[in-house]
Amino acid sequence: EVQLVESGGGLVQPGGSLRLSCAASGFTFSSYWMSWVRQAPGKGLEWVANIKQDGSEKYYVDSVKGRFTISRDNAKNSLYLQMNSLRAEDTAVYYCARDVQLWSAFDYWGQGTLVTVSS
């Protein structure tokens, strides 16, 4: 059974940093593109970033470029999102998701982890 379990969310002050983790199991993690998707409270979905199977390619939505870094450790079956210079508008539930293939769709999602940026 495919499972994605996020962790690392919490309350952080504006300008602060947070590192999200996603533990994957039930599939060959190193064979898939992986993504982070977020959802602000009461709002719609927003794709944030994705990373190629070997980590050699990464893409980001403009609003997080230079502040967020996506990475992965295939030996640990884990996906990460390092978030720096956090802003109030980054407040959201962050989901880890498996890509069907690059830019196609996301076929498995984690339960999400809430990030709240507030003073």
Added chain:
Amino acid sequence: QSALTQPASVSGSPGQSITISCTGTSSDVGGYNYVSWYQQHPGKAPKLMIYDVSNRPSGVSNRFSGSKSGNTASLTISGLQAEDEADYYCSSYTSSSTLPYVFGTGTKVTVL
């Protein structure tokens, strides 16, 4: 680049069919066959219902079907059931370098 346009709400009675539209441009929905649809119940993670315009993942009911015409994609739910009441989001790849993947505004489906 902004979100794809969906109706805020669609409703129907049990057993009826409903269709949710997703309107974009030739730079996203109209230009690529990378349109997908997600179902999200309150407090839950999204679930993939349709990918690549009209493909259904294993385990998804055949009451759900997808199509596309020009810059507008559609999700049809036939034989509407109470459990179908949820939010639905479309998504598409885009040619934009600043936002290469965009979701729709979301549609609340209500079963009357």
